[in-house]
Amino acid sequence: MTFRAPDEPVLSTLNLDGTRRWMRPVLQPGQFWRRRLLTAWGLIALFVGLPFLHIGGKPSILLDLPSREFTFFGVTLLPTDSVLLMLLMLAIFVSIFLLTALYGRVWCGWGCPQTVYLEFVFRPIERLIEGNRKSQERLDKQRFPLRRWLKFAVYAVLAVVVANVFLAYFVGVDDLMHWIKGPPHDHPAGFAVIAATSVLMFLDFAWFRDQMCVVACPYARLQSVLIDRKSLIVAYDSRRGEPRGKLEKTTLERKAGDCVDCGACVTTCPTGIDIRKGLQLECVGCTQCIDACDTVMDRIKRPRGLIRYTSQEEMETGKRPRILRPRVVLYPLLLLVIAGLFAFAVARRGEAEVTVLRGLGDPFSMQPDGQVANQVRVRVDQHGDEDGKYTIALEDAAGKQLPDVTLVVPENPLHVRGGQSVTTIAFVLAPASSFHGGVRRVVVKVSDGEKQTSKLPFSLFGPAGGAAP
């Protein structure tokens, strides 16, 4: 079978023959790069510091997936808070839509951990060990260059550190420290999670790199619908730059447009694109091409800004676009509605949430004394920081006690610590003759005697004819 190479690159990270095109961007330390450097190190300090920061005795952020409990700045959302969680996720998505509509891919270029760690931690180490672009390309042609292995060794150590910081958001600093300090055989699952995350981090920053932005990230794929002609983008001013042409070195005279076709904006691009071809999905808005071109413009004594932050509309008309437009009004309105719903849901949530579920296994069992036993699971999610003490009782629909029914609970009243959930299994014993059609309806009352009382209807099952066969 023969394969025909495509006429033009399919992806900026692939050569025409389908092999990987490794990006070796030239660093352009201009004004935007210095601002990004400061921002990046501020963010790295934040990424590393947040899991250690405690608010009201709780981690500032803890995404406990196994327990489905999510803590944000002192507030814990429990599995029963799915509406709040959904609203929170919705608010995050709408905020991202708004940010993108206004400022394009500012998140990708300035705030995303992938960019921050790759461009301000891993790539500087690469340049330190392997040298500049030319030196790195020379190493690409060698079989086992020592400097590359040294780089991978440093990357491996860093990947373990970054992986541990990442995991701290999911397991908490205390558990993570426990995993790190103890021997692996004491906590094989924890060790496996750390090892797997470290390997993934290493592969991402040593091998996958720019492909995360170019082919994998769903946010990048959504750009074409999230931005419009008025959104802020990094763009090349073709009206000013074209026709491009080489500079007369002796006189610095320009007979054509301002672009001297030096290629500096291309060799610095971490995703390997040429911004002069127009807006492309691969552009992460890193501003390196702005810094590169500004340096060239300074050298040839032309005004800066041939490549600059602008919008498609401004590029075409020369006029600054109006910020206000339907989506920029609609998104904040949506955010307001979500905030209102969120506040309403929080106000209605009360001190605790009580859930009553049927026990696992057989729906009922017959006791030697002829009583029918039902298993009931009672779960209490304590929302506030205060501990709660809940008494579980049974009554009928009119609120009267049930003298013929016995409730057996291992702990009654039930103690629930603030922000935690407790599930207890109760047994309900009722005479077989009290069932009609195999069912007896009762109400499970869970009360702390003061602020919180939940009354939940529950159907006990029993023999259909009133007595076991």
Ligand code: SF4
């Ligand atoms: S850096 Fe500026 S002058 Fe050089 S090729 Fe790019 S756009 Fe043209």
Ligand code: SF4
């Ligand atoms: S085109 Fe410019 S802003 Fe976009 S990724 Fe490349 S260097 Fe960064």
